[in-house]
Amino acid sequence: MSSRQNNETLLHILGIQSPIIWEDPKANRKAFSERIARAMKEKNDIDLIVMPEVFTTGFSMNIDAIDSWRSGETLDWMRDLSKKYNVAITGSVAFRFEDSVARNRSVFVKPDGSFEYYDKRHLFTFGKENAHYQKGEARKVVEFRGWRILLQICYDLRFPCFSRNSMSNTYDVALYVANWPEVRRHPWRTLLQARAIENQCYVLGLNRTGSDPNMIAYRGDSLGVDPYGKILSDAHMEESITLVCHRETLDGFRSKFPVLEDAD
Secondary structure, three states: OOOOOOOOOEEEEEEEOOOOOOOOHHHHHHHHHHHHHHHHHOOOOOOEEEOOOOOOOOOOOOHHHOEEOOOOHHHHHHHHHHHHHOOEEEEEEEEEOOOOOEEEEEEEEOOOOOEEEEEOOOOOHHHOHHHOOOOOOOOEEEEEOOEEEEEEEHHHHHOHHHHOOOHHHOOOEEEEEOOOOHHHHHHHHHHHHHHHHHHOOEEEEEOOEEEOOOOOEEEOOOEEEOOOOOEEEEOOOOOEEEEEEEHHHHHHHHHHOOHHHHOO
16 A cells, blocks of 8 residues: 555656557456556555556447446446555546447546546547547546646547636646557647646646557657646656656746636
């Protein structure tokens, strides 16, 4: 278990960047458990663990093969990890529901077992996601250990109005979990920095690695970015990435250069 104590001046985030086993939730849960265990052996200050988009199946349009919301298996697994390490844990899962609808859902689980979720608003029509999944409608900001965290999924990154920060609904950190192909790595890296700059927030973009049966390659390129747009951590093809968010840095910058006051 992490010995991390609540400290609202810092938020330590660990991102698990890795390949995804195609359409096999059980195997992916096992693999991520092992990766998280390895990473946490060396770290006792983590507040939040982040996994990629659709981390239990990959970006599959085969609704019969994706995870089941009703079974509760993945949610229970996330709850167990959250309690074990005394951290929040999040990532998106392709869920199949009883009404035959599928949703790309980012689930944020806290150590007390409570959870919140965000359903992907911008479905990737180029990949036919809109033909198989139902889009979400509302933006979601969760609160954890004194920090407000915006949940975003992959293609949402290309739509800045949806993530626009403001004084009336301010967030401190934006999380982008993704299956973002290597062929479009330049926009990924550039837009993550842009979202940090325009919203005066920390940004963690957590991508997968490896390839899928559609012959799509994923380089990773997970980034941690500060409110000035400076890259603080760059994972390339490594297995994990960390980002430390500093309250004093964030509040000081916003006070000195109050851009968000003009956003409403």
